[in-house]
Amino acid sequence: MKEIKVGLEIHQRLRTHKLFCNCPSTLMEMEPDCWIMRMMGVSRSELGSIDPAARFELLRQRKFLYGTYFDGTCEVELDESPPLEMNREAVEIAIKIAKMLNMDVVDEIHTMRKIVVDGSNTTGFQRTALIAIGDEKSMIRTDQGDVRIATLCLEEESAFIAETGPDFVKYRLDRLGIPLVEIATYPDIKSPEQAKEVALKIGRILRATGKVMRGIGTIRQDINVSIEGGARQEIKGVQEPDLIPIVISREVDRQLNLLKIRDEILERGITEEDIGGFFDLTDVLKRAEKGFVRKAIDSGGSAFAIYARKMKGLIGREIQPGRRLGTELASYAKVFAGVKGIIHSDELPNYGISSDLVAEIRKRLEIGEEDGFILVISDRRTAEIALKSVADRLRYAIKGVPEETRRALEDGNTEFMRPMPGSARMYPETDVLPVLSYPFLKALEGWKPEFxxxxxxxxxxxxxxxxxxxxxxxxxxxxxxxxxxxxxxxxxxxxxxxxxxxxxxxxxxxxxxxxxxxxxxxxxxxxxxxxxxxxxxxxxxxxxxxxxxPNADVKEIARRYSMSQEELEKLIDDVISLHKDELMRAGEKAFSMLMGEVMKKVRGKVDGRIVSSKLRERIKKEISQKSL
Structure with a gap:
């Protein structure tokens, strides 16, 4: 394995009310009381640049619907009212965590705006504040060396995705604004297992405060991974520590395989001009056999394609278990244009597209047997966006591995989420006053945390x-x-x-x-x-x-699985009566046999200690009566 560099960002929800309002940090189980529709725009930063991730979202032109709750959200979450002052309890918890990590707390805590225009924040940005900076004492010790802690921030949680479609996303606002601490390490981690160890140790420190939320989704890890010759990837949303080594290992494999594909592309002499075109193939695919392609065309869809000369066999090359370069291309088409997927030449004939139709497609595209192509079935405008994104991604394959923000999947693989954000996404928040850390630190003098x-x-x-x-x-x-x-x-x-x-x-x-x-x-x-x-x-x-x-009466449930003292005594009498001759012959040595017979009928209903005590009393009584 090539040398890898890994850094972690641990996000943990705090057990207190929301960060910039007084709403409870409670996730609702019922449907929202009402929905409000918004759309996002993007503007240039103070330096005149536009963040690439923001530009990407603007191109998608999606509508955002926000679900609100009368008793769990307010005007702050809807961006209809300015934020209140920062939750002081959350600040105190964050400072305590920083002290436990031996970090230097900043003198003034300033809130910043981090541009996020995917709709997960109604404002178009996430509010985040730097609480502490690491120094030479701020580190997590592991079996494979020390990992330095870089920063600790306090930020607001994003809204919860309830539903998504090609041109809309529905978010619930009950999660928006819950306080999060974000702990970032330096890229000192050298192996997948070391990353897991660091995550577990930081997680334990957070839990030791007694002030963090519990349950699935309350803590998650983002992983920054890069390898020699590859590119940094920000992998979002790894919730289970056991998944961390798998995600890192598979990301390393993905980048290594993409580098091998790049090398083969260069050996074949493929250039950017070999990828492109835009062809309407609806009339060809109308003759497809029964299958989803024919069904989509018959339902009014159209088929469009681009060529990828000299790329036969590369688009279908596996880069992660069960995922191919074609899968990467499909992710781009889905994210940028909202299509369900793509069809590429390395998986044909299939889907009702026969060998004869493949030959006709090649003829129409003016390409040969060693060339490849990608198909999209949709309306023309959507296809243009989808195939442009696919072509751009294929052209980048000539260079190597693009920097991306990726989503962790349940099996440990990752998929494209959006372009990597740039430095232009962060700027000062003008609606929230700075917070002085001195009063908090003064109050914590003499405080001894329990590790x-x-x-x-x-x-x-x-x-x-x-x-x-x-x-x-x-x-x-x-x-x-x-x-x-x-x-x-x-x-x-x-x-x-x-x-x-x-x-x-x-x-x-x-x-x-x-x-x-x-x-x-x-x-x-x-x-x-x-x-x-x-x-x-x-x-x-x-x-x-x-x-x-969960609201049931415990005593009522217990009665279903219990036996009364009278029922137990009657059962013991019945067992002794049935085995009286053996009892008279063996005396107290018959206890084990009788105990076994009783337990066959009462197991799980009466504690064995009680059965044993009652049975011994009854045996002694029976033996004493015989003696008389």
Whole structure:
């Protein structure tokens, strides 16, 4: 593998109200109360330049619809009112995190505007403020060397995409404005596994504050990756730490394969003039056999193509598992023009396009067997935009790897999202006053943060294993574990820990929505086990039912999986009556056999300790009566 450079940007939502208004940082489950439509424009910076990412969005000319909530959003999110002063609690949390990372907090915290015209911010920019800068003490120590922390910023979360189409995007505004800390490292990371280690360690420091949100989507990693001879890529939205090494490894493979394609392009003598043209092939593809191509043409669509001379076999070349250069081209066509995809010569004949039709297409384009072509089926204007973006991307393949902002996919691959933003996207925010850091720092004099190792060590002191302690910490269940352990005097700490971690993970993998269960309901369930009112074996069933109905009464659910004392005593009497001869012959040695028979009928309904105690009493009574 060539030398790689990797830097991380960790984004973590804070557990406080929104950054520039007093709305709650709560994600709504219901549909928005109303929708408002907007369109975005773009202007030049103070230096007279236009950010490339902003220009790209302007070309798309999309409509943006914003969903609002009467009790969760306000005029600030809609950009109908100026922002309020910066959330001081969020500033304090950010400064605490900076101190834990040994960073230098700036004297004055100034808010900046970062141009974002994809519609995810109603203002056309994201507000962000530099809180602290790293120095020689600001680093994360790993097995493969130290990784320096560069900056810590406080910024507002973007709106949530509810739906997208070729010419519109629908956003919900309940997420817009939630405070985020952004921690950026220098590109000191040298391997995929080291990147994961750094992300996990920073994540633990954030969780140790007790002031960050929990759950899927509340923390995410952006990864900056570059390799020797390649180009820097900003990969957005990696949510699972386990995915980080896969994303980096596959991005390295992608760039290496693109460099190999470039070398082959140069060997073939391909120039920019070999890529282009614009041909209407609707009359040819009208003769396609049954399939989506014929269906699209019959529905009023048109077929257009460009040529790519001497590129046979290159467009279909795999660059990531399951993704080819053609897939990259399709991403550009989708993003710029909103088409569903492209068809290229390396995958034909297919889709109802026969070998004869392929030959006719080549004839129309005036290209030979060693040449390639790309097809788009849509209206003419859309096709022009789509094929221009494809042609531009193919021409860049002659140079190598373009700098891009890419989206992380669930399988670890990445896809084109937009061009890399430039330096012209950031400028001062004139509606928010600067914040002095001195009062916050003065108030924190003598403050001693509790670091992850301190918390994990405290959990181990309760008598659980280090693995369990780390899992409780990483699952952000420290407070829940400690509250439950304090209330449950008879229940082992190991059982509490495994219930809150291993059992929850197992049920989550099965599709059980355990995250919906209120913590108080979990504590009540474990308290019933502690008091002998519920068997340990029944806990899983109770949790499953609570996930289905989080408002259900725990005692009512427990009754379905429990047996009363009278029912247990009658069952024991029945078992002893059935095996009385064996009991009389073996005496107390018959306990194991009788216990097994009783447990066959009560397992999961009564704690085994209670069954054992009741059965021993009954056996002694039966034996004593025989003696008389």
């Amino acid at each position: 992850p190792e301190d918390i994990i060590g405290r959990l181990v002191s309760y008598g659980i294993s280090r693995d369990q302690a780390e899992e409780i910490f990483d699952e952000e269940k420290v407070e829940l574990f400690e509250r439950t352990s304090c209330l449950c005097k008879n229940l082992s700490r190991g059982f509490i820990a495994s219930t809150l971690t291993s059992m929850m993970k197992y049920l989550r993998r099965e599709g059980v929505k355990v995250e919906l269960i209120p913590e108080d309901k979990l504590i009540e369930t474990l308290l019933m086990v502690d008091q002998g009112a519920l068997a340990k074996e029944a806990v899983e069933n109770v949790i499953r039912d609570l996930a289905e109905d």
